[in-house]
Amino acid sequence: xxxxxxxxxxxxxxxxxxxxxxxxxxxxxFNQHSRFDLYPVPKEGNGRGEYGGSYMEEDLxxxxxxxxxxxxxLVDMGKEMFFIRKLFINQPSLWFPSMFxxxxxxxxxxxxxxxxxxxxxxxxxxxxITATVAVFGFGFGTxxxxxxxxxxxxxxxxxxxxxxxxxxNLILVASTLITGIISWxxxxxxxxxxxxxxxxxxxxxxxxxxxxxxxxxxxxLYIPASKMGHYVGKFFTFHSVMWNNDPNLPGSSxxxxxxxxxxxxxxxxxxxPHISPAPAPEPEPIAEEA
Amino acid sequence: MSKDTKNLRPRDxxxxxxxxxxxxDLKPLPSTFDASxxxxxxxxxxxxxxxxxxxxxxxxxxxxxxxxxxxxxxEEFIRKFLAGLEKLFQxxxxxxxxxLALNMEFCAKCNTCSEACxxxxxxNGDEIYRPSxxxxxxxxxxxxxxxxxxxxxxxxxxxxxxxxWESIARLAELSYRCNLCRRCAQACPLGLDNGLAAxxxxxxxxxxxxxxxxxxxxxxxxxxxxxxxxxxxxxxxFIDTAEFIEEDIEERTGRAFKFPMDKExxxxxxxxxxxxxxxxxxxxxxxAILLDEAGVDYTLSSEMCAYDGxxxxxxxxxxxxxxxxxxxxxxxxxxGVKRIVMGECGHAHKAIAVSADRMFAAEDxxxxxxxxxxxxxxxxxxxLKFDPSKNNFPVTLHDPCNYVxxxxxxxxxxxxxxxxxxxxxxxxxxxxxxxxCGGGSGFAIxxxxxxxxxxxxxxxxxxxxxxxxxxxxxxxxxxxxxxxxAPCSNCKGTIRELLKDYKLxxxxxxxxxxxxxxMVNALVSMEKPFFEFL
Numbered sequence: 001x002x003x004x005x006x007x008x009x010x011x012x013x014x015x016x017x018x019x020x021x022x023x024x025x026x027x028x029x030f031n032q033h034s035r036f037d038l039y040p041v042p043k044e045g046n047g048r049g050e051y052g053g054s055y056m057e058e059d060l061x062x063x064x065x066x067x068x069x070x071x072x073x074l075v076d077m078g079k080e081m082f083f084i085r086k087l088f089i090n091q092p093s094l095w096f097p098s099m100f101x102x103x104x105x106x107x108x109x110x111x112x113x114x115x116x117x118x119x120x121x122x123x124x125x126x127x128x129i130t131a132t133v134a135v136f137g138f139g140f141g142t143x144x145x146x147x148x149x150x151x152x153x154x155x156x157x158x159x160x161x162x163x164x165x166x167x168x169n170l171i172l173v174a175s176t177l178i179t180g181i182i183s184w185x186x187x188x189x190x191x192x193x194x195x196x197x198x199x200x201x202x203x204x205x206x207x208x209x210x211x212x213x214x215x216x217x218x219x220x221l222y223i224p225a226s227k228m229g230h231y232v233g234k235f236f237t238f239h240s241v242m243w244n245n246d247p248n249l250p251g252s253s254x255x256x257x258x259x260x261x262x263x264x265x266x267x268x269x270x271x272x273p274h275i276s277p278a279p280a281p282e283p284e285p286i287a288e289e290a
Numbered sequence: 291m292s293k294d295t296k297n298l299r300p301r302d303x304x305x306x307x308x309x310x311x312x313x314x315d316l317k318p319l320p321s322t323f324d325a326s327x328x329x330x331x332x333x334x335x336x337x338x339x340x341x342x343x344x345x346x347x348x349x350x351x352x353x354x355x356x357x358x359x360x361x362x363x364x365e366e367f368i369r370k371f372l373a374g375l376e377k378l379f380q381x382x383x384x385x386x387x388x389x390l391a392l393n394m395e396f397c398a399k400c401n402t403c404s405e406a407c408x409x410x411x412x413x414n415g416d417e418i419y420r421p422s423x424x425x426x427x428x429x430x431x432x433x434x435x436x437x438x439x440x441x442x443x444x445x446x447x448x449x450x451x452x453x454x455w456e457s458i459a460r461l462a463e464l465s466y467r468c469n470l471c472r473r474c475a476q477a478c479p480l481g482l483d484n485g486l487a488a489x490x491x492x493x494x495x496x497x498x499x500x501x502x503x504x505x506x507x508x509x510x511x512x513x514x515x516x517x518x519x520x521x522x523x524x525x526x527x528f529i530d531t532a533e534f535i536e537e538d539i540e541e542r543t544g545r546a547f548k549f550p551m552d553k554e555x556x557x558x559x560x561x562x563x564x565x566x567x568x569x570x571x572x573x574x575x576x577x578a579i580l581l582d583e584a585g586v587d588y589t590l591s592s593e594m595c596a597y598d599g600x601x602x603x604x605x606x607x608x609x610x611x612x613x614x615x616x617x618x619x620x621x622x623x624x625x626g627v628k629r630i631v632m633g634e635c636g637h638a639h640k641a642i643a644v645s646a647d648r649m650f651a652a653e654d655x656x657x658x659x660x661x662x663x664x665x666x667x668x669x670x671x672x673x674l675k676f677d678p679s680k681n682n683f684p685v686t687l688h689d690p691c692n693y694v695x696x697x698x699x700x701x702x703x704x705x706x707x708x709x710x711x712x713x714x715x716x717x718x719x720x721x722x723x724x725x726x727c728g729g730g731s732g733f734a735i736x737x738x739x740x741x742x743x744x745x746x747x748x749x750x751x752x753x754x755x756x757x758x759x760x761x762x763x764x765x766x767x768x769x770x771x772x773x774x775x776a777p778c779s780n781c782k783g784t785i786r787e788l789l790k791d792y793k794l795x796x797x798x799x800x801x802x803x804x805x806x807x808x809m810v811n812a813l814v815s816m817e818k819p820f821f822e823f824l
Contacts, residue, residue: 052722054698237481
């Protein structure tokens with residue numbers, strides 16, 4: 001059982017990456033769409049990103065070189081990815097548990113990488129750092145998941161919209177983290193278990209560790225298939241929708257894509273009368289005079 | 291308002307009640323406004339409920355959405371709705387499928403969007419007006435009928451909305467309780483766009499079922515495509531109107547000018563909202579005076595759709611939007627102009643400059659720009675000389691959503707106002723964080739049944755509050771003339787109704803108009819005031 005759980009966890013890591021890539025590919029194929037610019041767009045140069053301005057503030061903008069501030073875009077992305085800035089500004093009371101939750105996940109990702117390194121490069125110093133990161137990851141992640149669960153269940157404005165499966169999402173993450181905490185605090189040495197798994201040298205494991213590994217595998221496979229895969233979606237909502245304000249000018253890649261899209265046409269047609277008018281009735285045959 | 295209707299769930303859209311959520315608990319207006327001046331609601335007529343869908347909140351937006359007379363008609367209605375919903379996710383909708391699919395899949399249901407919405411705020415938190423409510427109804431229907439998880443797991447994944455004529459009609463009405471200002475999308479931590487999704491709901495009804503408010507479809511895009519303008523102005527009538535304005539303005543102000551018409555090879559094709567020629571003729575006249583004074587080579591067009599820059603398709607129907615934009619580009623190409631400049635109309639700006647940008651190959655278009663950067667260039671180059679003391683009254687600026695949040699044109703209008711006035715006061719908030727006037731997405735021109743009440747009491751309430759607050763202590767003093775600069779026809783129409791219905795002009799001396807009128811009034815070369823209220 002231990003070896004099956006170990007292999008499942010390993011496969012789940014690969015599955016997580018593959019399923020995330022599949023989801024990314026699914027949304028990539030829809031990339032050519034209308035413009036839905038929404039300002040501020042941080043990449044707008046000449047200081048415009050700061051107040052929400054764009055190149056369209058220029059007279060004859062298409063004749064002028066476009067100023068794009070990649071650094072400002074990166075800074076904005078960083079604030080959003082790591083600190084969920086929009087939530088902090090617009091709903092601080094929810095930001096606190098959400099930041100715990102997401103911060104915990106980031107620490108857990110770092111913990112996973114460090115754990116992998118320690119498996120191949122044993123080092124007491126590295127193990128101490130890894131263990132410290134794990135404390136933050138398990139601690140913040142579990143606290144965040146439980147706080148979000150409590151908030152969602154008790155806040156009527158959230159519970160009205162929350163489906164059973166959305167509670168399940170948080171319960172799954174919390175269960176995985178809690179079984180991890182119990183496993184690594186009381187049942188097994190995380191470094192030894194990690195080393196045995198990545199070197200395919202499977203050993204017997206306590207039941208709680210087996211449960212943890214199975215939950216971990218389920219969670220890794222489930223996340224990209226669920227709305228928790230929003231790390232993929234968020235890339236597109238920002239870069240492909242809100243911040244995608246590249247104009248359609250002659251010779252541009254946008255123009256090529258527009259031409260290709262128009263040439264491809266649509267296989268499905270809308271049915272309203274002003275789009276697909278009903279065919280004119282056949283004229284009555286004129287009876288020949290006898 | 292009972293707690294029961296404040297705590298509605300999305301699946302309650304199909305609840306069997308006469309009115310799901312009556313709008314009877316609005317946020318009070320600022321104390322500097324005399325609350326007794328607030329107009330009464332129009333008396334509700336039972337026949338509206340018998341004929342249309344008035345069961346959402348007691349208002350009727352869609353005067354073509356008629357109750358079915360037989361069970362078969364209801365079943366056909368449901369079938370067509372589902373067909374339209376499916377088409378939103380097929381190649382028939384490839385210009386919007388990505389943002390819509392992202393919204394359907396990833397919304398975290400955090401409701402962060404709610405506080406950004408002026409309609410939700412001003413209704414004191416009516417659940418149905420949350421930006422997420424209508425989209426979650428759509429999501430639940432989509433899951434139930436078009437996803438394997440919804441078909442297998444049902445209510446466990448939220449696939450729990452019952453489809454009847456009433457629930458679908460309420461969803462249609464709900465799509466017309468959103469100004470499409472997209473302020474909610476700015477607030478979303480995941481970047482999801484509930485404003486855009488509201489427009490997608492409207493598309494199901496228009497593009498598949500042929501259902502849309504008459505004001506924007508039959509008397510809007512269809513009329514524009516038939517005669518050339520949503521105003522009903524034909525080419526000869528437009529030319530007559532333009533000539534009349536030339537004479538009238540010269541008589542009143544002493545300033546002579548001519549509208550250049552159909553001039554081939556001009557630098558600029560200037561396209562106005564034709565409503566300006568009828569409702570606010572000072573506006574196109576002010577453009578003509580400014581461009582003449584600065585020596586700009588421009589022309590107007592008298593051809594179909596090019597003397598009316600509006601494109602109501604931007605609010606509800608991609609196909610109509612494309613047809614109108616195609617005609618406008620066609621005229622510009624035929625005239626051989628180097629650029630199209632849009633006059634003071636927000637949605638017309640976005641429709642042709644942004645929404646239509648990827649509808650056609652670049653070679654089939656003409657570059658488009660807003661009048662704002664052009665005017666700023668003329669000001670900076672000293673081609674327009676102002677005496678700001680001619681505008682020595684408090685001026686506040688309403689930011690049309692389409693200029694700021696949806697195009698990123700924020701500073702030019704401010705620099706111009708500072709150059710031609712002495713007392714500019716920003717609204718709070720402003721720029722890309724502005725609030726919609728309340729007339730966005732068609733509301734400004736929809737007055738069927740009692741819908742004007744929804745606009746004037748609910749969707750425009752936040753703007754009214756902002757106008758009152760922008761003038762501070764001066765608001766209550768009728769001896770101080772106060773000016774609301776609204777450089778967009780639809781916004782101006784909404785604000786006109788607010789000032790009239792709430793007696794802001796009569797009791798508080800609050801005036802309104804556009805930006806170019808303010809500029810002309812400050813021109814050193816103008817011998818008489820341009821504003822009639824001066």
